[in-house]
Amino acid sequence: MKKRSPLLLAIALLGLLLVACEPADDQADEQTPNGEPQPQADQAEAGDALHEAFEDYFQTQLERNPLRATFQGDHRFNDRLAITISPEFREESLALEEQFLEQVRAIDPDRLDHQDRLSREIFLREREQAIEGHRFPSHLLPLNQFRNFGNTLAQLGSGEGAQPFEDAEDYHNFLGRMEDFSTWVDQAIDNMREGMERDVVQPSILMERTRDQLDAHVVDDPEESLFWRPVSELPDDMDEDEAEGIRDAYRETIREVLVPAYARLRDFVDEEYLPETLEADGMHALPEGDDWYAYMVAQTTTTDLSPAEIHQIGLDEVERIHGEMRDVMEQVGFEGSLDEFFEFTAEDEQFYVDDPEELIQAYEDLRERVDEAAKALFDLTPEAEYEIRAVEPYREQSAAGASYMRPAPDGSRPGVFYVNTYDLSARPLWAVESLFLHEAVPGHHFQIALQQEQEHLPRFRQFGGNTAFIEGWALYAEAIGPEMGMYEDPYQYFGMLNAELWRAIRLVVDTGLHYHGWSRDEVLDYMYENSAVGEARAVSEAERYMAIPSQALAYKIGQLEFQRLREEAEEALGEDFDIQSFHNMILRNGAVPLDILEQEVQRWVEEQQV
Structure with a gap:
């Protein structure tokens, strides 16, 4: 089966010119810094530009990170994996972060309502942190016992995770992911070899655990593989010829592609990587480890x-x-x-x-x-x-x-x-x-x-x-x-x-x-x-x-921050403090950075005091 590329090789530039829409009837004018009312149409235009940038970024990341899409219930890209540790992917990622940072930074926060200003602040912070993170060579440490992409694939391929196995297309999709995993393995080995040259390596005990995890997927009979489980439970209404074709394809892919990939990575870890692993157990021993x-x-x-x-x-x-x-x-x-x-x-x-x-x-x-x-x-x-x-x-x-x-x-x-x-x-x-x-x-x-x-x-x-x-x-x-x-x-x-x-x-x-x-x-x-x-x-x-x-x-x-903010809110509001309202305010905003959480709690307290 011919599959689409796991990478987007061309990234379109995104425009800032948007058509203003009519504001909602209950939308109040916000105040500009000089105290004058902010025109609603102007606010709506800026908000539209902001949300289009957010959605463009989100959609781009789903396409570039198909697993993220799968876990979020978007099954358009279930036939592929992104090789996120490759030089090409990392270069594209940095360019995207810089592009969207500048695009959203150019939108005037004074033209936005409160929730949009909050989203803008969070988005810019995330882009800035991602750009800063590119200076550190995390791609040279692609594998350990806790973050083992082989385990992630196994969880998906077992039929008990986010990957659906409901019809023939679903089964064919995962064949593509098994093939892409083999490509990921080769890139991971290349990266770890570079890491060995640059002294960016894992502690030995972690890689011993990882080797054993990989070994669990090296089997002689494809039907003994965890990846065979969905095949052993094909839908009852599937055409028998289709079902037999899927069984044949999985036997071949598990035997000829998947198991050799796990074995290749296991052998590399055991024979080449383990002798060069870190003697120390912490990041301080890595180049720029303290800053990292x-x-x-x-x-x-x-x-x-x-x-x-x-x-x-x-x-x-x-x-x-x-x-x-x-x-x-x-x-x-x-x-x-x-x-x-x-x-x-x-x-x-x-x-x-x-x-x-x-x-x-x-x-x-x-x-x-x-x-x-x-x-x-x-x-x-x-x-x-x-x-x-x-x-x-x-x-x-x-x-x-x-x-x-x-x-x-x-x-x-x-x-x-x-x-x-x-x-x-x-x-x-x-x-x-x-x-x-x-x-x-x-x-x-x-x-x-x-x-x-x-x-x-x-x-x-x-x-x-x-x-x-x-x-x-x-x-x-x-x-x-x-x-x-x-x-x-x-x-x-x-x-x-x-x-x-x-x-x-x-x-x-x-x-x-x-x-x-x-x-x-x-x-x-x-x-x-x-x-x-x-x-x-x-x-x-x-x-x-x-x-x-x-x-x-x-x-x-x-936890300490949640407890502190609740205690301060209780002290400020006294008998007017409502625990359900407090929890609702926190949960409706989603997982915001802790300093922004503090601002939101203070804002909520002030609203309750009016």
Whole structure:
């Protein structure tokens, strides 16, 4: 099958001349800086120009990043993958960012209404950050155990992800993606060889994990491949000749294209790359590593906090949370030290199950209770549903304890709360309530599903956002559990504290690794000394921080900001503070940068005081 190119080789210049439209009847004139009314037609013209630029950018990015389109329910490009790490793609990307930055910057913010000014500010910031990021050679580090494109393809190809397998066209589309993956593999190998020459390489332990993940997809019989699953479940109404053609095509592509690509990448990692990997465990050891990490910290947290400041915040929060844990020890009558309490909660059999299905059921048992309790704090909830599933076996060993996948915007697929059932001795039951609030309701499912249902937002905001807001909200959702009647069991409250402690520890160890030069073993020692964590999770988390620097900072920094802004709003409004209205205002705006969130909360408070 002949496929379209994964890259757009020509990019059209976008015009600024637009026809003004009639404003809505209820649209009020805004004030210009000199106090004179802003003409509505002028405002509408500027707003139209802004939204056309947003939509042009969004559509361009969907075409250039077909996987992004698939995950957003746009199936026009399901037959291809973009080789985003290629020199040509990166060059085009930089040119696009510069082009749209200048185009949107040229639109006068004084001619826009409030929401459009907000969108313009966010868009410009994102373009500026993307341009700055091009100075750092992230394309030379295309692969690790946490961000493994081979795993992403496997999740899609298993039939359990965003890739549809409903008719013959869907099946033929994924054949194209398997072929493009082979091209991606060759580019990744070229990039990693260049990285070896420039000393831009991964730590060895990460690549050992990655090698094993890749090896899982190297099979002798195509029908033993995870990629065969959709073929084994062809639609009943498919013509038999068509079905047989699909079976033949998948056997050939898996055997001749896909498995050799995984084997080629596995062998390269094992034979060439591992001997040249980084002896240190953090970014400080890379060329320009300190500047690179500082950039990532600023981008992740959307604050001006330095790595050193964040490290100290983490140390202070660990100490505070330890104090609250000692209160729980007193409540349950535990006699001993905090370390002994950690050992007790980590090892006592009352806190564990023997069957993965029991762990999944523990989360299912919470669903109705949590959904009902959320009504007191939220009257704006998503239309999309969510499911609870176990993490797939091929990625469970290195996956996080839980995660969330957004629903399809068209309603064809629900959100998914993934629970990791690997090594049940590391999955204590006292973590169930806090994890549910974080990943499902009112955490990620409420925030992410609601955001993409806000049709008043431009699509780059509907489907975009920043980690500090997204993960900060989810940790804030854990913290409001007592207001929802959760954590009545002191051990569940300990679970919430332990989850919060874990995020505080992340501030310490992520900056420890990448700024202060800690080793993986020093990170593990700090975790064991300060938390109730099993070895499997400690190792998985430590290696996650090594693989995706700065991402772990988002949770606690975001949560602290949500809590601070709510406290200030409550103090300013007193009895007039309405928690549902507060939450509605935050969720309707989507995942904005934290400093912009502060401006929006202050604006909302002022509106409530009128």
